[in-house]
Amino acid sequence: MTMYQNLIAGEWVGTEVSKNINPSDTNDVVGIYAQGSAEDAGQAIAAAKAAFPAWSRSGILERHSILRKTSDEILARKDELGTLLAREEGKILPEAIGETIRAAQIFDFFAGETLRLAGEVLPSVRPNIGIEITREPLGVIGIITPWNFPIAIPAWKIAPALCYGNTIVFKPADLVPGCAWAIVDILHRAGLPKGVLNLVMGRGSVVGQAILDSQDLAGITFTGSTGTGQRVAASSLPFNRKFQLEMGGKNPFVVLDDADLGVAVEAAVNSGFFSTGQRCTASSRIIVTQGIHDKFVAALTERLSKVNVGNALHKETHIGPVVDEKQLKQDTDYIEIGKKEGAKLAFGGEVLKRDTPGFFLQPALFTEATNDMRISREEIFGPVASVIRVKDYDEALAVANDTPFGLSAGIATTSLKHATHFKRTSEAGMVMVNLPTAGVDFHVPFGGRKASSFGSREQGKYASEFFTVVKTAYTLA
Ligand SMILES: NC(=O)C1=CN([C@@H]2O[C@H](COP(=O)(O)OP(=O)(O)OC[C@H]3O[C@@H](n4cnc5c(N)ncnc54)[C@H](OP(=O)(O)O)[C@@H]3O)[C@@H](O)[C@H]2O)C=CC1
Numbered sequence: 001m002t003m004y005q006n007l008i009a010g011e012w013v014g015t016e017v018s019k020n021i022n023p024s025d026t027n028d029v030v031g032i033y034a035q036g037s038a039e040d041a042g043q044a045i046a047a048a049k050a051a052f053p054a055w056s057r058s059g060i061l062e063r064h065s066i067l068r069k070t071s072d073e074i075l076a077r078k079d080e081l082g083t084l085l086a087r088e089e090g091k092i093l094p095e096a097i098g099e100t101i102r103a104a105q106i107f108d109f110f111a112g113e114t115l116r117l118a119g120e121v122l123p124s125v126r127p128n129i130g131i132e133i134t135r136e137p138l139g140v141i142g143i144i145t146p147w148n149f150p151i152a153i154p155a156w157k158i159a160p161a162l163c164y165g166n167t168i169v170f171k172p173a174d175l176v177p178g179c180a181w182a183i184v185d186i187l188h189r190a191g192l193p194k195g196v197l198n199l200v201m202g203r204g205s206v207v208g209q210a211i212l213d214s215q216d217l218a219g220i221t222f223t224g225s226t227g228t229g230q231r232v233a234a235s236s237l238p239f240n241r242k243f244q245l246e247m248g249g250k251n252p253f254v255v256l257d258d259a260d261l262g263v264a265v266e267a268a269v270n271s272g273f274f275s276t277g278q279r280c281t282a283s284s285r286i287i288v289t290q291g292i293h294d295k296f297v298a299a300l301t302e303r304l305s306k307v308n309v310g311n312a313l314h315k316e317t318h319i320g321p322v323v324d325e326k327q328l329k330q331d332t333d334y335i336e337i338g339k340k341e342g343a344k345l346a347f348g349g350e351v352l353k354r355d356t357p358g359f360f361l362q363p364a365l366f367t368e369a370t371n372d373m374r375i376s377r378e379e380i381f382g383p384v385a386s387v388i389r390v391k392d393y394d395e396a397l398a399v400a401n402d403t404p405f406g407l408s409a410g411i412a413t414t415s416l417k418h419a420t421h422f423k424r425t426s427e428a429g430m431v432m433v434n435l436p437t438a439g440v441d442f443h444v445p446f447g448g449r450k451a452s453s454f455g456s457r458e459q460g461k462y463a464s465e466f467f468t469v470v471k472t473a474y475t476l477a
Pocket residue numbers: 144145146147148171172173174175202203204205207208209212223224225226227228229231246247248249279280327330379380381
């Protein structure tokens with residue numbers, strides 16, 4: 001079997017390896033990937049530092065061409081890369097191909113942004129002085145990504161970092177090195193100079209920690225758990241290092257009495273259970289007003305009974321496996337916690353057997369949940385959601401906002417008044433009306449409030465906030 005190595009200073013290196021296992025079929029080895037060490041991370045950082053002066057001054061056409069070529073190749077290989085993604089992460093094939101297309105679109109967007117770099121020229125308040133405001137690249141960026149979006153999240157961090165002239169040390173999640181390796185290989189062949197993008201696959205406690213401990217990074221952009229995010233923050237402060245964190249969610253989806261039932265049920269199923277609930281934008285708190293509550297629960301349960309859980313590559317599958325055994329245990333532990341807390345398990349929650357050995361879990365729906373239960377306050381990150389019954393819109397809004405997190409929030413309603421009020425008063429970074437809480441566009445800002453996010457927004461032109469630093473220059477005429 002081919003061994004996929006790390007890319008350090010333009011060379012493929014590495015001898016320590018680990019197996020990438022398919023969660024739909026644990027007999028299927030997706031590939032053999034290098035396991036980097038702390039020394040590898042150090043060499044990668046040194047290579048990125050050495051490459052920074054030239055890359056930060058590189059021409060915008062060179063950057064544009066590399067990002068465009070990368071987008072074109074990802075798009076041309078969308079079925080192959082989507083299949084790799086589905087095999088290593090367990091997302092069903094249409095979702096995996098969709099995520100691959102999204103990665104291509106992100107590279108295309110930032111290829112365009114290279115040609116739109118601009119500054120400002122302002123008069124001074126003093127006579128005969130001109131002022132120029134420009135954005136400069138930050139330096140070496142550490143990119144640490146999670147397993148749940150193995151191609152889109154690396155794309156939305158790598159593409160802007162390169163677009164704005166930074167160099168990179170990239171550590172993908174250990175569970176999903178395949179897509180990470182593939183996009184680094186594409187970028188390398190597209191013509192990136194040596195050392196501009198370095199890939200160090202390996203464990204978070206080893207490679208990730210070495211990145212956190214380095215004084216040579218100008219910034220770290222991270223997506224993953226709250227605990228690791230806090231380590232990124234704590235490690236950055238002593239070095240005065242910029243950091244950007246995208247962490248958990250406990251996103252509310254409100255269903256009002258006047259909602260279109262079909263729209264509400266489809267959005268709730270998508271938000272709570274598609275992608276196996278493994279999205280930080282997933283909704284695991286479905287807050288339903290009393291007039292529609294029973295009808296909604298009956299329709300949602302009926303809809304869930306038609307959902308097929310199985311191998312991510314099979315055509316008839318709607319929901320693939322949980323990513324690994326550890327995450328499956330976390331999900332089933334929370335199902336037990338929910339039962340003990342007094343919520344009613346209205347549907348599912350069984351670990352399922354399929355014709356291949358994998359981590360299959362039937363979607364679990366709790367009813368009679370309250371917002372103070374642990375299943376309503378802590379991120380589960382699996383196909384587990386709870387219905388919380390409320391009196392009216394005002395109570396729904398209060399419950400929706402009563403959470404330590406603030407990533408996304410949704411509402412199903414036909415009332416313009418309530419939709420408008422919810423958009424204005426929701427304490428979330430992204431608000432959806434009659435749409436699932438998950439599934440976002442690639443060209444607009446992504447991020448949340450409270451414990452969900454820290455720092456400036458990712459994606460779209462807002463990404464320049466993190467990946468650049470502003471300079472104000474005064475010239476005597
Ligand atoms: N908001 C989101 O998008 C995500 C949230 N989560 C939440 O986090 C929980 C745990 O998932 P998990 O994958 O373990 O999340 P982590 O936060 O542990 O992993 C995210 C990334 O950080 C790396 N990492 C881990 N430890 C360190 C460290 N000490 N220093 C630097 N980097 C480190 C990981 O490496 P490695 O993979 O090698 O451990 C991975 O690349 C999930 O159950 C879910 O609740 C998880 C993924 C995404």
